[in-house]
Amino acid sequence: MYGNNAHNIYAQNNVGIESPAKLIEMLYEGVLRFNAQAKKSIKEFNIEKRVYWIxxxxxxxxxxxxxxxxxxxxxxxxxxxxxxxEIQLLASAGAENNIDKLDEVSNVFKALLEAWRETNDVAH
Known part of the structure; x- marks a missing residue:
């Protein structure tokens, strides 16, 4: 579905990648990592980092x-x-310091990542 477009975007930035499927997996993982950092920033009342990670x-x-x-x-x-x-939820989470909304986004991306991995494991 994303296929060559995603791969070409990464290739243009001179970043080596195994496959377009791996790129999508990395993007989903990135959302999860950044959301975890945003959650930590909210708990620490660090507005600057919260904004950065969101x-x-x-x-x-x-x-x-x-x-x-x-x-x-x-x-x-x-x-x-x-x-x-999910972008709207992230904006609300940031504006309201709302960890529940941030967790909701993370839960969606955990499910997407799991489904993506299952789909691509079957494909190979």
Whole structure:
């Protein structure tokens, strides 16, 4: 679905990557890592770091939207809507210092990562 677009974007930045599937996995993992840092920052009342980490997660999700393949139809449309909703949740989490909303985003990306890994394990 994301395929060569994601791989080409990474290749343009001279970053070696095993495969487009691995890139998506890394992006999902990045959201989870950055959300964990944002959660820690909220608990520590560190506004600057909270904003920084939430912005990093948002940037990854925005990239995931950019590399969606509209030719994949319903799946692509569904993911675009889901990703946009997750961006809204991140914005609310940051504005409200709301760990529950941040956890909700992380739970969605944990599920996406698990499903992605299962799909790509079957494909290989």
């Amino acid at each position: 912005n990093r997660s948002t940037a990854i999700i925005t990239e995931l939207i950019t590399i969606l393949d509209p030719e994949q139809g319903d799946v692509s449309e569904y993911l675009e809507g889901l990703y946009n909703y």
